[in-house]
Amino acid sequence: MIHQRQCPIETIIHVLGGKWKPQILWHLIDSTKRFSDLEKLIPNASQKMLTQHLRNLEQEGIIERKIYPTVPPKVEYSLSDYGKTLLPVAEVMCAWGENHNKQEIREPAS
Amino acid sequence: MIHQRQCPIETIIHVLGGKWKPQILWHLIDSTKRFSDLEKLIPNASQKMLTQHLRNLEQEGIIERKIYPTVPPKVEYSLSDYGKTLLPVAEVMCAWGENHNKQEIREPAS
DNA sequence: CGGGATCCATTAGGATACTG
């Protein structure tokens, strides 16, 4: 699964490029969330995909997963310090994307 | 195909997120290229995917396609002015990606 | 509660052949 990417842009696209990853990160910005919280916040994501994306983000070091060995189990996800280095980048990406969404309805150049 | 994206990050990932799109853009930064040039520059991309990604980027307004009605045909691709607004964003993404590639071999935190 | 396992649908990407 880990292969060399010729352009580092592909790296960040790979890290962020899962259908629900941006939303997951978005919800973790301000506070730690439990698995069930994320399920409620992102209701269209299936359990499987939520789990899978959370695992991916964890492997990349972006988020942290804390397990409380209680019954019933409790698992908390949070943005790691390293993950926070993504935020400024995400902001720039967001700004361009937001503008692009507006541009999409512009008239074609003559 | 056009659907609302809840987070604008998804927009830019959608625009850049094709296997060969970053490379296409990279090669168009400094100069206009013909289709056959891009084929040589990105030899692993199939004709089909190259065409498909070029069409996508054109539809998004990122690149321009100029057809010379000669025989044999000649088609030139170039970055549009609007496409150039992506460059600073791409740079930031690149920088993070580059650093991330180094981090990947770091030892896990204790 | 927070998953794992399994099976299915959709999409992305690739190989090859053909054409104006």
Place this chain on the structure above:
DNA sequence: CAGTATCCTAATGGATCCCG
């Protein structure tokens, strides 16, 4: 030269059931 068209495989995402 710059593609289309067709067929195929791989990867992603989703639905459902089960379990400690």
